[in-house]
Amino acid sequence: MLQVPFIRDNQELVIERLTKRNIDAKEMIAEVISIDEQRRSLQTKFDNASAEMNALSKEIGMLYKSGEAQKANILKEKTATLKEDKNTFSESLNATTEKLQELLYKIPNVPHDSVPNGNTxxxxxxxxxxxxxxxxxxxxxxxxxxxxxxxxxxxxxxxxxxxxxxxxxxxxxxxxxxxxxxxxxxxxxxxxxxxxxxxxxxxxxxxxxxxxxxxxxxxxxxxxxxxxxxxxxxxxxxxxxxxxxxxxxxxxxxxxxxxxxxxxxxxxxxxxxxxxxxxxxxxxxxxxxxxxxxxxxxxxxxxxxxxxxxxxxxxxxxxxxxxxxxxxxxxxxxxxxxxxxxxxxxxxxxxxxxxxxxxxxxxxxxxxxxxxxxxxxxxxxxxxxxxxxxxxxxxxxxxxxxxxxxxxxxxxxxxxxxxxxxx
Missing domain, CATH: 3.30.930.10 (Bira Bifunctional Protein; Domain 2)
Structure with a gap:
């Protein structure tokens, strides 16, 4: 299976080499890049939500210790919303990752430069x-x-x-x-x-x-x-x-x-x-x-x-x-x-x-x-x-x-x- 970073950094090379297999891979490679961008965006949103939840949890703990329960409860409501967002991001991320994996399984290896052109x-x-x-x-x-x-x-x-x-x-x-x-x-x-x-x-x-x-x-x-x-x-x-x-x-x-x-x-x-x-x-x-x-x-x-x-x-x-x-x-x-x-x-x-x-x-x-x-x-x-x-x-x-x-x-x-x- 080709690595996504390799495909992303060598799009023209991958497309050119796959023509040796008589495959026009332009649309397939473009789809890989597009789905990977979606995956990376969702990963960032998921990570940001996780980081914000962790920060809020620490702040809530400190507020309870200092007797500021009312402020802590307000932040807990925000944490609940973040948790729902995080679960949504996680589900979308898993679905996008699976879609990307299925597409990568369909792409053959890139032929070596010495492989001759031919059909049969x-x-x-x-x-x-x-x-x-x-x-x-x-x-x-x-x-x-x-x-x-x-x-x-x-x-x-x-x-x-x-x-x-x-x-x-x-x-x-x-x-x-x-x-x-x-x-x-x-x-x-x-x-x-x-x-x-x-x-x-x-x-x-x-x-x-x-x-x-x-x-x-x-x-x-x-x-x-x-x-x-x-x-x-x-x-x-x-x-x-x-x-x-x-x-x-x-x-x-x-x-x-x-x-x-x-x-x-x-x-x-x-x-x-x-x-x-x-x-x-x-x-x-x-x-x-x-x-x-x-x-x-x-x-x-x-x-x-x-x-x-x-x-x-x-x-x-x-x-x-x-x-x-x-x-x-x-x-x-x-x-x-x-x-x-x-x-x-x-x-x-x-x-x-x-x-x-x-x-x-x-x-x-x-x-x-x-x-x-x-x-x-x-x-x-x-x-x-x-x-x-x-x-x-x-x-x-x-x-x-x-x-x-x-x-x-x-x-x-x-x-x-x-x-x-x-x-």
Missing amino acids: DEDNEEVFREGDIPKLSENALPHWELAKKYDIIDFELGNKITGAGFPVYKGKGARLQRALINYFLDKNTAAGYHEMQVPHLVNEASGFGTGQLPDKEGQMYHVTGDNLYLIPTAEVPATNIFRGELLSENDLPKAITGYTPCFRREAGSYGAHVRGLNRLHQFDKVEILRVEHPTRSYEALDGMVEHVKTILQELKLPYRILRLCGGDLGFTAALTFDFEVFSTAQDRWLEISSVSNFETFQANRLKLRFKNSEGKSELAHTLNGSSLALPRVLAGILENYQTDEGIVIPEVLVPYTGFSIID
């Missing part, structure tokens, strides 16, 4: 590419056919148990899945991330804290009886560890990694682009998260991108990195880099990671602050990234490593799987 994912900017695309035989299959051939993932069984988008991993498929999780966690902890296991359900406050609510409410599974939400990513519970915290500057950075299943009620569509593992309602993901000093957050973002690159280099998968355009940028992000692995059998790029800097947007919602060197409270910056999302990484391995003899396991994963080929 076709306008994203490729900034890096690495790895050779393998030449497969004419008999090469997409991963959903390979899964059936080698009996390692059963989509029909998952559909029977739950529904579409909930696959069952079997035998070497399950072991490969577990191997990837352990490998990702080992890579992350070796890079200085502290491993944590977090809840898979969160409360409403956690959803608001990281920006899933109210923006993405329809994409989350809601447990109505307890008003809890199944997590769409470990970012939500992991970031909310720091909700309401006042850290010391020396505590920064905070770096966390964790594995969780993820649940998303994404709108369904049909075709090869969503077949098999390409889009699921339940999938596994290993996440990395950082809480950073504002002056170091973009250096940290670059470090996170480099870290994900090393994982894909070790897996020897062809990949590219995209800087997302304004139209494809997530609601809470200031800058996002997407990683895509090339699926040779499908002849298309598959997104496997997003690494983002949210600057103070989440921290403001979370009330996540630190004391700077001057002893003043300051909002921290939050960052997170997939390291990595498993389904499409697994799809890339199955398709790019397929041979006539079977599916070869990437060398770095063999110590984790205990086998070198699926045949």
Whole structure:
């Protein structure tokens, strides 16, 4: 959530940057300023009434002590009027503050200056590419056919148990899945991330804290009886560890990694682009998260991108990195880099990671602050990234490593799987 003082002091900048998201924010920003002026005026009236009541109360007490009860009673009548005014101001102030808060929840983060203009994912900017695309035989299959051939993932069984988008991993498929999780966690902890296991359900406050609510409410599974939400990513519970915290500057950075299943009620569509593992309602993901000093957050973002690159280099998968355009940028992000692995059998790029800097947007919602060197409270910056999302990484391995003899396991994963080929 953007801070009102930032909006007030940088109106033209906010409006200009939000045009990168294809949003004309002039009226919305003007409304924020207008409502905030009302709020500040009401706050002043409320404070003045409170101060006058306190002063009168002291004066009334002194008058009673000095035996001037008649004068004291006159002032008490004035106090009663002030009390009514104060209650009126309080009600109006609460209503205005709530109205302002609801409006602020609708305004997305201001894109970083480097975010390119654009409307869709076709306008994203490729900034890096690495790895050779393998030449497969004419008999090469997409991963959903390979899964059936080698009996390692059963989509029909998952559909029977739950529904579409909930696959069952079997035998070497399950072991490969577990191997990837352990490998990702080992890579992350070796890079200085502290491993944590977090809840898979969160409360409403956690959803608001990281920006899933109210923006993405329809994409989350809601447990109505307890008003809890199944997590769409470990970012939500992991970031909310720091909700309401006042850290010391020396505590920064905070770096966390964790594995969780993820649940998303994404709108369904049909075709090869969503077949098999390409889009699921339940999938596994290993996440990395950082809480950073504002002056170091973009250096940290670059470090996170480099870290994900090393994982894909070790897996020897062809990949590219995209800087997302304004139209494809997530609601809470200031800058996002997407990683895509090339699926040779499908002849298309598959997104496997997003690494983002949210600057103070989440921290403001979370009330996540630190004391700077001057002893003043300051909002921290939050960052997170997939390291990595498993389904499409697994799809890339199955398709790019397929041979006539079977599916070869990437060398770095063999110590984790205990086998070198699926045949």
